[in-house]
Amino acid sequence: MNKAELKREARYIGAIEMAKTLLENGTITEDDYERFAETMKEKYRPQAARLFAEIT
Secondary structure: OOHHHHHHHHHHHHHHHHHHHHHHOOOOOHHHHHHHHHHHHHHHOOOHHHHHHHHO
8 A cells, every 4th residue: 555545544534433423423414424434435445444344
């Protein structure tokens, strides 16, 4: 994984963690979270984070 891929990965994880917090606080709905997560997958094209999500 090169430097640019690592940056994308970190940005993706940060965005998803923030969205999870908003979901847990009731600020956004489950549907909002799912749409956001899909948008972030398309934007950042994570590799390691996507694999980890599939395993857990």
